[in-house]
Amino acid sequence: MLERGSPTVRRLRLGQELRRLRERRALSGEDVATRLKWSASKVSRIENAKTMPRRSDVEALAELYEVEETRRQELLDLHRDATRRGWWEDYSESLSPELITLLGLEAEATSALNWEPQVVPGLLQTEDYAREVTRAMQAVMRIPPGELRDLVKARMARQDLLRGVDPLRLWVVLDESVLLRRFGGATVMREQLERLIEWSRMPNIRVQVLPLSGLSPINTGSFLHLSFPEFHDMVYLEALHESRFVENEKLVYDYEIAFSQLQAEAFGVDASRELIESVIAERWR
Known part of the structure; x- marks a missing residue:
């Protein structure tokens, strides 16, 4: 079972707190760099969690x-927690930096809203x-066998977040086409929908x-x-060759409103379950 809590979020919080402290002292990044004989880029990388500062830096x-x-x-405790190793680092050679960050964020998130128009989340x-979805990507990009195995293993490991004493609260809205789009054979689809x-x-977990x-x-x-x-809410967006995070408060709230609209138009939980059962019976038996 995965341990809840994340060095990724601790690192982001540490950078955020250091930036706030600098701004309260009315100092610029250049001011700090001059006084500590650092480069201005080092101050920026620390505050934006692009690099891990040493304890002596903090x-x-x-x-x-x-x-x-x-x-x-408190700052030194945050630094200590930020240097701990996350479970996802076992797969770091096969995962993109954005996906590694996502896994680190998920490990501390309390709730997640997920809209999916193409595949099961x-x-x-x-x-x-998961294996068939990843294999399908080989039509447009090369994924070595070892990397494919790691991607699938990491995806399975993520699911421990949904179990245990304090699980992630997940609310998913799927487009109906997700139930009909085939990955692998009928057996793979039937078992997935079941x-x-x-x-x-x-x-x-709530599925609509x-x-x-x-x-x-x-x-x-x-x-x-x-x-x-x-920590503030964030949104993860994934495209074919790149992924990105949205942190701007207004934009993040726009996605929250969009999800509310999607769930309002979707079938309720019970009706959605009945639809999934009917698709299994009619299409994937």
């Missing part, structure tokens, strides 16, 4: 910002379905289907909206 910044002892210890995929029904019965007979969905690709207990 101490030097706390000294410069005249941080009182209790707050200084990775958090709910069976191993066979697993989807099983997941939907868990108290922390947006019917093809309904209104046209909002014109956007898939997105994952993550909420955290001590």
Whole structure:
């Protein structure tokens, strides 16, 4: 079982707190770099969590910002937690930097909203379905066998976040076409949709289907909206050759509104489960 909590979020929080302390002292990045004899880019990389500062760096910044002892210890505790190893690092050679960041964020998120118009979300995929989805990408990009295995293993490991004492709360809206689009054979699809029904019965997971007979969905690709207990909400967007995170508060809220619209137009949980069962019976038996 994966341990909840994430060095990725701790690193982001550390950078955020150091930036706030600098701004409260009315200092620019150039000012800090001059006083500590650093480069301005080093200050920027630390504040934007692009590099891991040494403990001595955090101490030097706390000294410069005249941080009182209790707050200084909180910063050092954040630094200690940020240097810990995440489970996803076992697969780091096969995962993109953006996916590694996503896995780190998921590990501390308390809830997630996921819109998927093309495939079953990775958090709910069976191993066979995940393998076939990844293999399908080989039509447009080369994925070595070892990397493919790691991608599937990492996807399966993510699912431990949905189990345990304090699981991730996940709300998914799927387009009905996801139930009909084949990856692998009928057996793979049947087992995937049966697993989807099983997941939907868990108290922390809500699955809805947006019917093809309904209104046209909002014109956007898939997105994952993550909420955290001590950090601002973020949205993860994934494209063919790149992924990115949305952190701007207004834009993140726009995605939250978009999800609300999608779930309002989708079938309810029970009706969605009945639709999935009918698709299994009619198409994948």
